[in-house]
Amino acid sequence: MKLSTKSRYALEGLFYMAIATLDRAASIKEIAAETQISPAYLEQIFFKLKQFGIIRTVRGARGGFLFEKPLSEITVGQIIRAVEGSLVPVKCVESLSACTSKVRGTCISRQVWVDLSDAIARVADSLTLEQLRNEWLAEQRGGQAL
Amino acid sequence: MKISTRGRYGLRAMIDLALHEDEGRVTLAGIAARQDLSLNYLESIFSALKRAGFVIGTAGAQGGYSLARPADQISLQSILEALEGDLSVFEEADIGSPIRAFLKQHVWDVIDREVENTLYATTLADMVKRIQLQESSAESSAL
Numbered sequence: 001m002k003l004s005t006k007s008r009y010a011l012e013g014l015f016y017m018a019i020a021t022l023d024r025a026a027s028i029k030e031i032a033a034e035t036q037i038s039p040a041y042l043e044q045i046f047f048k049l050k051q052f053g054i055i056r057t058v059r060g061a062r063g064g065f066l067f068e069k070p071l072s073e074i075t076v077g078q079i080i081r082a083v084e085g086s087l088v089p090v091k092c093v094e095s096l097s098a099c100t101s102k103v104r105g106t107c108i109s110r111q112v113w114v115d116l117s118d119a120i121a122r123v124a125d126s127l128t129l130e131q132l133r134n135e136w137l138a139e140q141r142g143g144q145a146l
Numbered sequence: 147m148k149i150s151t152r153g154r155y156g157l158r159a160m161i162d163l164a165l166h167e168d169e170g171r172v173t174l175a176g177i178a179a180r181q182d183l184s185l186n187y188l189e190s191i192f193s194a195l196k197r198a199g200f201v202i203g204t205a206g207a208q209g210g211y212s213l214a215r216p217a218d219q220i221s222l223q224s225i226l227e228a229l230e231g232d233l234s235v236f237e238e239a240d241i242g243s244p245i246r247a248f249l250k251q252h253v254w255d256v257i258d259r260e261v262e263n264t265l266y267a268t269t270l271a272d273m274v275k276r277i278q279l280q281e282s283s284a285e286s287s288a289l
Contacts, residue, residue, distance in 0.1 A: 002148075002234075002235060002236075002237050003235045003236070003237075003254075005237070008236070008237075008246075008249070008254075011249055011253065012243075012245050012246060012249060015245055015248075015249060016245060019245075034243075034245075035243060035245060035246075036242050036243055076253055089148055089149045090148075090149050090154060101181075101182045102182040103180070103181060103182045107158075108158060108161045108162060108165070108181075108273070108277050109154065109157050109158040109161055109273075111273075111276065112157065112222060112265075112268070112273070113149070113154075115264050115268070116149075116261060116264060116265065118264075119257075119260040119261050119263070119264040120235075120257055120260070120261060122260060123253075123256050123257045123260045124253075124257060127252075127253060127256070132249075132252060132253070135252055136248055139248070
């Protein structure tokens, strides 16, 4: 049940911005270099994130990406939905008509996929970039203290 | 994040088998008809399920399949893992950067654990109970 690299890269890029460039715009070049992701691919992904109102762009010599809303309002669930379209592992969870089976009305396994989607959403929708940033900073401080 | 047709059809077929086991050996033709699934595809899925020790097949006129263990000892997790392989959302790639390693630990592994807990806690017997309950409540509401 693999996520595409899009979700991982989207989160990695945004997370880099959250821990390193909160006070300024970050260029694709910088984010790509720091996360070891191809700049062209990252640009496609960030275009989606922009469409979904998670980030915005500033033009100019010091241009690049900024967060469009506070980190506390950006969840992992939103990020995955923005780039993958959905969090559910089986389409019928969102729309029964996506299923072409003749017996879909009495499907004996759909509930499993609903439960599975709920489990994924429970975690993804509760994790914010702010929380992840705080955990990262705490770990960094812990590491230095050793 | 997708469950393949193999995993989806296989799980549905196993629940069907558990639902009809008390009627004797269950034929793949019966499952195919009830579940609107292709017989050929079911045959390939069941040969994998047999190899993995989930079902026992008997040949002959009265032949068919039965569960290799009681339904309450077969978790949905184990069936899906047999059909899909590892269920984790994270592609085991190189943990290149510290950021990637951090996010694996704090995000992707947490999602995997929640999924695992859900699927591990549910057995085929739970599914049978659930479906019978739904059917009986549907019947009583039809009265």
